[in-house]
Amino acid sequence: MALTAEPQAAARQASLRRHNLGVVFQLIAGSPEPLSRAELAARATLTRATATALVDQLVRAGIVEEMDQRVSGRAGRPAIPVRAARGTMVGLGLEVNVDYLGARAIDLAGEVIAERIEPDDFSGRAPEDVLGELARVCRTVRAAATRRHARVLGAALAVPGPVDRPLGPLRLAPNLGWVDVDVATPLGRALRVPLFKVDNEASLAARAELAARDSSTASALAKGFIYVSGGIGIGAGIVEPGGVYGGAHGWAGEIGHVAVYPNGRVCRCGSKGCLEQYAGRRAIAAGAGLGADTAAAAIAQRAGDGHPPTLAALHRAGVALGIALAGAVNLMDIPAVVLGADLALLAPYVSDDVAAQLRQRVLALHWSGRSEAVLPAVAPALPAMTGAALIVTDSVVSDPAAYL
Numbered sequence: 001m002a003l004t005a006e007p008q009a010a011a012r013q014a015s016l017r018r019h020n021l022g023v024v025f026q027l028i029a030g031s032p033e034p035l036s037r038a039e040l041a042a043r044a045t046l047t048r049a050t051a052t053a054l055v056d057q058l059v060r061a062g063i064v065e066e067m068d069q070r071v072s073g074r075a076g077r078p079a080i081p082v083r084a085a086r087g088t089m090v091g092l093g094l095e096v097n098v099d100y101l102g103a104r105a106i107d108l109a110g111e112v113i114a115e116r117i118e119p120d121d122f123s124g125r126a127p128e129d130v131l132g133e134l135a136r137v138c139r140t141v142r143a144a145a146t147r148r149h150a151r152v153l154g155a156a157l158a159v160p161g162p163v164d165r166p167l168g169p170l171r172l173a174p175n176l177g178w179v180d181v182d183v184a185t186p187l188g189r190a191l192r193v194p195l196f197k198v199d200n201e202a203s204l205a206a207r208a209e210l211a212a213r214d215s216s217t218a219s220a221l222a223k224g225f226i227y228v229s230g231g232i233g234i235g236a237g238i239v240e241p242g243g244v245y246g247g248a249h250g251w252a253g254e255i256g257h258v259a260v261y262p263n264g265r266v267c268r269c270g271s272k273g274c275l276e277q278y279a280g281r282r283a284i285a286a287g288a289g290l291g292a293d294t295a296a297a298a299i300a301q302r303a304g305d306g307h308p309p310t311l312a313a314l315h316r317a318g319v320a321l322g323i324a325l326a327g328a329v330n331l332m333d334i335p336a337v338v339l340g341a342d343l344a345l346l347a348p349y350v351s352d353d354v355a356a357q358l359r360q361r362v363l364a365l366h367w368s369g370r371s372e373a374v375l376p377a378v379a380p381a382l383p384a385m386t387g388a389a390l391i392v393t394d395s396v397v398s399d400p401a402a403y404l
């Protein structure tokens with residue numbers, strides 16, 4: 001049945017208001033400095049009255065908070081700047097990896113409100129046991145956030161392998177020994193909060209790195225970057241100016257299983273000569289003559305002391321990384337590389353070898369005159385959990401009206 005003119009006009013108005021709420025909150029959330037209602041009106045090209053009404057609605061919903069008055073020096077009322085609210089709403093970022101699991105609650109301003117990390121060895125452990133443990137950790141973090149009067153909006157989960165978008169199954173996590181695991185159904189039931197997404201940890205870590213970086217167009221990373229997440233396994237997040245590229249199914253970024261030496265070491269995936277057999281943390285530790293569980297910081301310390309077998313293992317890791325990354329850069333024309341997770345700590349000992357391989361192998365460097373940037377990551381430790389939480393809080397940024 002066709003709507004009469006009046007309901008049609010009301011629906012148009014509601015849709016416009018929803019759109020404008022999004023525009024105003026995106027300006028607030030994206031600004032490094034708090035903004036006044038007048039500044040928001042100018043930037044959003046809205047009337048002062050409209051901008052004020054929208055901001056007031058966001059303040060009442062706990063999405064935006066007012067700060068102390070700012071006296072402008074000009075005549076008129078002092079301005080009250082606003083910014084994304086602290087501690088009112090949180091997203092839960094969850095992660096299961098080979099050697100730890102954890103949960104991190106992050107608010108709309110990107111601040112960590114609560115978190116819990118449990119190191120353990122989960123390789124070969126049954127998915128239901130590990131997911132049960134994750135649900136328990138998550139409930140602890142959720143309770144801590146609730147005690148601080150934060151509203152928990154939902155969760156997203158990072159796992160060390162390719163996942164069908166948006167909620168799985170997790171297809172294959174060679175280092176956990178998991179194949180075709182439905183992680184979303186049991187976890188969603190145990191959490192009792194909406195599960196927004198399950199994704200590869202490297203893609204989520206890349207998202208956290210993007211948020212932590214200067215977004216200016218002058219940045220070395222403005223034209224995109226390949227984020228390499230180094231741990232026991234190695235994954236990559238491919239960041240384009242528009243966001244993280246997931247591929248046709250969400251399976252992109254499996255650089256750890258790119259062959260660098262086709263007849264090389266046997267990999268847990270069943271192939272041979274994969275990158276992670278040379279640049280994964282356990283491979284580096286073994287090459288350095290250290291125990292399998294040696295942490296990246298301890299490996300870096302050995303290298304800093306000039307320990308020859310450690311330096312040799314890191315040289316092999318850097319060369320292998322550079323060979324694999326050169327293939328990716330040649331194929332995708334993405335001009336920068338960010339070394340993340342364990343590789344951020346080891347970057348001083350591998351970056352030169354990565355850069356040397358890129359110089360030798362990336363065709364575009366013959367005429368572009370540029371050198372590919374190889375940079376250590378700046379996002380805080382365990383970035384995939386942050387990236388997962390951002391999936392949830394970004395849903396408020398894209399449509400705040402859904403959370404009024």
Ligand SMILES: [Zn+2]
Nearest residue numbers: 257267269274
């Ligand atoms: Zn492999």
